[in-house]
Amino acid sequence: MFTLLFVFLLLLGVALRLWLSTRQTRHVVRHRGDVPAEFAGRIGLHSHARAADYTVARVRFDMFAVVFDAVVLLALTLLGGLQALDVLASRLVDGDFARQLVLIALVSGVLGLLGLPFTLWRQFRLEARFGFNRMTWRLFVADAIKGLVLSVALGLPLVAAILWLMGTAGPLWWLWAWGVWMVFNVTLLLLFPTVIAPMFNSFTPLADDTLVDRIDRLATRCGFSLNGLFVMDGSKRSAHGNAYFTGFGKGKRIVFFDTLLARLLPEEIEAVLAHELGHFTHRHILKRLVFSFALTLAGFALLGWLSSKVWFYTGLGVEPSLTGSNSALALILFFLVAPVFSFPFTPLGSWYSRKHEFEADRYATEHANANDLVSALVKLYDDNAATLTPDPVHSAFYDSHPPASVRIRRLIDHGAASPLAHGAIPTPESA
Numbered sequence: 001m002f003t004l005l006f007v008f009l010l011l012l013g014v015a016l017r018l019w020l021s022t023r024q025t026r027h028v029v030r031h032r033g034d035v036p037a038e039f040a041g042r043i044g045l046h047s048h049a050r051a052a053d054y055t056v057a058r059v060r061f062d063m064f065a066v067v068f069d070a071v072v073l074l075a076l077t078l079l080g081g082l083q084a085l086d087v088l089a090s091r092l093v094d095g096d097f098a099r100q101l102v103l104i105a106l107v108s109g110v111l112g113l114l115g116l117p118f119t120l121w122r123q124f125r126l127e128a129r130f131g132f133n134r135m136t137w138r139l140f141v142a143d144a145i146k147g148l149v150l151s152v153a154l155g156l157p158l159v160a161a162i163l164w165l166m167g168t169a170g171p172l173w174w175l176w177a178w179g180v181w182m183v184f185n186v187t188l189l190l191l192f193p194t195v196i197a198p199m200f201n202s203f204t205p206l207a208d209d210t211l212v213d214r215i216d217r218l219a220t221r222c223g224f225s226l227n228g229l230f231v232m233d234g235s236k237r238s239a240h241g242n243a244y245f246t247g248f249g250k251g252k253r254i255v256f257f258d259t260l261l262a263r264l265l266p267e268e269i270e271a272v273l274a275h276e277l278g279h280f281t282h283r284h285i286l287k288r289l290v291f292s293f294a295l296t297l298a299g300f301a302l303l304g305w306l307s308s309k310v311w312f313y314t315g316l317g318v319e320p321s322l323t324g325s326n327s328a329l330a331l332i333l334f335f336l337v338a339p340v341f342s343f344p345f346t347p348l349g350s351w352y353s354r355k356h357e358f359e360a361d362r363y364a365t366e367h368a369n370a371n372d373l374v375s376a377l378v379k380l381y382d383d384n385a386a387t388l389t390p391d392p393v394h395s396a397f398y399d400s401h402p403p404a405s406v407r408i409r410r411l412i413d414h415g416a417a418s419p420l421a422h423g424a425i426p427t428p429e430s431a
């Protein structure tokens, strides 16, 4: 029964993904030749067509990846891949605990190696074809080594702690494991801006005095104390631009990609920042964090229950050991299979995220100029070759941000009513 449910949901998920991708491709291709009215005069036909081509190329690539991932999942579970790796692990090392750690390392290694060609193709073919790749091979290898060292240094102790709890902490092990997971994640969040991110990029304080001044005034207006404005050398990997908020309490900082600063005018940067402050004021980051912790608790509780059921293993193509511990098998199976069961809920998460984006946009129109945010967004859509004409169903299912046209229309509506708004919407050339 469980096997049938798993296979059914896996196939349903693949079919749904492919159907959505096909819809997206068709919709984008159909609108390739005409720029939507909201963007007429601000985005040229050439840029619009390029965005369409980029979107279609990425969707087609993802369709291939979806099928490949499903085959890998079936190979590891029902076709006996995980069982074979477990046998291999028990031949490589003695001792139950070591065998389990080796098994997890083997599965991570196999998944990492299988994903590598996709990462390489995406970066050096797809992104390069549209002029976005700035990554050199040297940097790619350096990143990969750092990432591997980091995941071993951080992941191994975490996995070992959870396995140990599963074996020794009794029936409520999952509650303890959740506690360890929480502490680990909060620590990671605290360390990310100051320890982990600087291992991959350099961060310099924003040096432009007039811009700093402008941002300070915005922050005061919003009743917000900023602890740091940094510029990140995002251009060494990609031409895509971005800005983000990171850290908590005293460690919170705003990070601008150098690619973003190079393209936007000071008033546009202010508007983008007002949007970010909107996320902060509405406590979106905190809400998402609390939500994800609650979801993880439910996940661990579920794993606690499943790991004691023989059908959970046999139903997924693995024979649980009668003498040794099955903790590692349970963990791996759960992490492999959980996305199959959670995929149908994707639209809920996307909807929640879009709701937050609208709230942050609303906040930006109240504390900065809506027209500046519009022109900043237009530049960003243009530079990132983000499609202006996504398929509505595909967008509702996946997109964390509202479709370009809907977002711009709302901004213009609010902006017209905002006391800060003035004049017509500037074109990127005249702004």
Ligand SMILES: [Zn+2]
Pocket (backbone or CB within 6 Å): 275, 279, 357, 360
């Ligand atoms: Zn946002």
